[in-house]
Amino acid sequence: MASPLITGAVVSEETAAPAAPATRPFGVPHPTPPRLGRKRRGDGWTALAYLWPGLAGFVFFIVVPLIGSLVISLFEWPLFGSPTFLGLANYQKLFSDPTFYTVLLNTVIFAFVYTALNLVLALAVSLWLNTRIKFAGFWRVVFFLPAITPMVANALVWRLLLSDDGLVNSALAGIGIDGPSWLSDSRFALASVIAMSVWQSFGYNVIVLSAGLGGIPKEILEASRMDGTNAWQRLRSIILPMISPSLFFTMTMTMIGAFQVFVQPQILTQGGPGEATNTFVLYLYRNGFVFDRLGYASALAWMLFIVVMLITALQFAGQKRWVNYDK
Numbered sequence: 001m002a003s004p005l006i007t008g009a010v011v012s013e014e015t016a017a018p019a020a021p022a023t024r025p026f027g028v029p030h031p032t033p034p035r036l037g038r039k040r041r042g043d044g045w046t047a048l049a050y051l052w053p054g055l056a057g058f059v060f061f062i063v064v065p066l067i068g069s070l071v072i073s074l075f076e077w078p079l080f081g082s083p084t085f086l087g088l089a090n091y092q093k094l095f096s097d098p099t100f101y102t103v104l105l106n107t108v109i110f111a112f113v114y115t116a117l118n119l120v121l122a123l124a125v126s127l128w129l130n131t132r133i134k135f136a137g138f139w140r141v142v143f144f145l146p147a148i149t150p151m152v153a154n155a156l157v158w159r160l161l162l163s164d165d166g167l168v169n170s171a172l173a174g175i176g177i178d179g180p181s182w183l184s185d186s187r188f189a190l191a192s193v194i195a196m197s198v199w200q201s202f203g204y205n206v207i208v209l210s211a212g213l214g215g216i217p218k219e220i221l222e223a224s225r226m227d228g229t230n231a232w233q234r235l236r237s238i239i240l241p242m243i244s245p246s247l248f249f250t251m252t253m254t255m256i257g258a259f260q261v262f263v264q265p266q267i268l269t270q271g272g273p274g275e276a277t278n279t280f281v282l283y284l285y286r287n288g289f290v291f292d293r294l295g296y297a298s299a300l301a302w303m304l305f306i307v308v309m310l311i312t313a314l315q316f317a318g319q320k321r322w323v324n325y326d327k
Contacts, residue, residue: 052279065095065292073298077102083295090299099275099283100300107280117198118254119247122205127235140210144203151200155267158196159183162268183269186276193264193277200264201257205250212246213239244323252315259308280304
């Protein structure tokens with residue numbers, strides 16, 4: 001019978017003879033297949049060795065103070081002397097304190113107005129810097145400088161500018177306008193604190209939003225221009241949806257920081273006139289370290305924590321309607 005190689009016949013996989021198994025040298029053991037799903041011994045300790053510095057800082061500087069503040073809020077705890085257990089009396093006193101509602105309202109007004117002005121100004125400046133102007137990097141540094149300058153120094157400069165005989169009123173007098181008492185008139189005091197705060201911090205949001213604008217593909221904007229869209233249509237339909245994650249981040253972080261405002265009213269107005277610029281953290285500080293009521297101050301701190309958490313939760317719940325993470 002002729003060989004298939006000679007006659008040109010095709011050998012199928014069914015008719016072909018099976019290949020001989022690979023031989024191993026005598027005495028060489030077969031390799032053990034790796035066991036899936038099991039960690040190597042010691043991996044957990046290695047991971048812990050890398051994580052423990054951060055975990056230690058989190059425990060000692062976040063968890064322990066939180067628990068300590070909660071415990072202190074249940075006591076009448078003076079700076080010097082023995083604490084007295086009160087239970088929930090500090091929280092009951094808080095809801096019957098008229099000043100609490102005043103400072104809460106001041107803080108809410110400050111937070112929402114400050115956040116809105118901050119984001120609008122930061123977005124406008126970011127759009128301007130994204131128009132291929134000359135020295136854009138230089139202008140970014142100029143706008144960012146107040147954010148890295150000590151806030152106390154900035155507040156002192158603004159207090160000099162807004163004093164009754166300061167530079168602002170002197171400039172207004174030069175054009176025949178009698179300037180108001182910006183820091184001692186309750187009609188202008190909170191607005192002055194908001195203005196200083198926006199100037200201080202909007203540069204950080206300029207950097208974040210500029211990075212978001214830089215991530216928009218130029219081809220999309222060019223295609224929209226070819227379709228005949230104007231600047232407002234591109235902003236509303238293309239730019240804002242594509243930088244919505246950056247907007248959400250800046251809005252959330254700015255709002256959280258606004259509820260913790262302290263230095264600006266403390267330096268500019270000392271919370272006055274009256275209670276016009278007294279904010280939550282300033283009132284908390286005074287109760288703890290001026291009025292010697294650490295227990296009541298801790299109760300205020302926990303109320304602030306709850307308010308900020310609720311507002312942040314609402315922001316995260318509402319982001320599904322307007323934040324677009326698709327590229």
